[in-house]
Amino acid sequence: MELWYTEKQTDSYGITAKIKETYVSEQTEFQKLDMIETEEFGTMLVLDGMVMTTDKDEFVYHEMVAHPALYTHPNPEHVLVVGGGDGGVIREILKHPQVKKAVLVDIDGKVIEYSKKYLPNIAGGLDDPRVEVIVNDGFMHIHDHKNEYDVVMVDSTEPVGPAVNLFTRGFYQGIYDALKEDGIFVAQTDNPWFNSELIASVNRDVKEVFPIVRVYWANVPTYPSGLWTFTMGSKKHDPLLVDESSIPELDTKYYSPRLHKAAFVLPKFVEDLVK
């Protein structure tokens, strides 16, 4: 018998992957959590029926959340990740020696627990001494911390279920207040093929809060359409003014010094969404 996982990424389109084994299929306090072993992508974490990460292509998303902001900020010492319980963004943050402390706040402790068990290559950094892991609502954490972080990264699920508050103007204002005077914020903001209105509305909201707003993108095969966008809000530092020759070659597979600015050049129909 062949088992296939099929994710409807829209009402009438989806991806399908042959699976070898189901490790976890559980309703947590916050969401449906599935951890499955696929033939093509290795271990795959699925939340509320949406692929979050896989062994094969996780490096793209995690590198592209972490490095553009960290190489835009001149001295990122104190970094916050909201969501991201699989630990992939933390792993990338730890590649930066300037980072003294990285705080991860995920609302769902089960994501952290199962990622450590089934995705050790992704979650390994969560036990690093520079990392503090907090199981809490990111919205509340942001509210309780002012003028504290150099960089805040939002590695959330889509704006349904537990992440719905993370796509509001109020949340972006909270992040602004949680950042130091030259802080930078970055969030994943879905894809322009099936969810273009979200990109446009987030862009409008972030522009009301941050003086510098930039959108960049990367190819993640297991995310809808394969084109994923990220929105950056910055108080002072502009990612497009970074001297790429000052960026060191890092142990990465997607991001590179050469890609730093190119990732901000959007396909024209995406550019038009955020004008």
Next chain:
Amino acid sequence: MELWYTEKQTDSYGITAKIKETYVSEQTEFQKLDMIETEEFGTMLVLDGMVMTTDKDEFVYHEMVAHPALYTHPNPEHVLVVGGGDGGVIREILKHPQVKKAVLVDIDGKVIEYSKKYLPNIAGGLDDPRVEVIVNDGFMHIHDHKNEYDVVMVDSTEPVGPAVNLFTRGFYQGIYDALKEDGIFVAQTDNPWFNSELIASVNRDVKEVFPIVRVYWANVPTYPSGLWTFTMGSKKHDPLLVDESSIPELDTKYYSPRLHKAAFVLPKFVEDLVK
């Protein structure tokens, strides 16, 4: 009853799209041809079980085959398209007023016939007076024409079935000979996630024939992984030395003057494939 078209893009991974209607499902002299109406992507042309083009995302591929080469060559008057019977690349070529003649050579007349009927927005340019449509083997056409074209574009299926000869060093040498002294060649060269060896081997072969070889990419949601590569071989003109400010704003949805060079900045794991 719901009908879904599922394409296995690898042995263990695929995409699936809900369909409203099947217009054509026919074995031509050369390949299996399906023309279906999908909910998400509109009309979809499928050859030998692989999506070739859809109403919704066709602009990406067709623009990105045509414009980078045409804006690298200073005066592209005589252009050849090998394959591309749907007419999408021809439509983009016709946006360039310098082009005096565009020749399309597709081995399968049925692709042309059904594209005109079911994909009129894509195939419309095939009846333009500047266009000559030839139903023939592109390999033979190339062999019979020397020193004739400014730009040759290979818009082929994958290297199985009728297109297998179009991925050989001998074919690239034939194209070199069919090009004038400052001619440019471009071909679609699949994706690096599931078919990385092809990109590497084409790159080695093209480098043996052309002095300037560059690889660029674009996001095409209905192609495997969403990351599609194109390989350009050039006798004289380097796409990376083009003055982007000299490129006019065109009626495009993906390509732009700003994207011209950025498209050549590859994700690091792709860069490593073609070093």
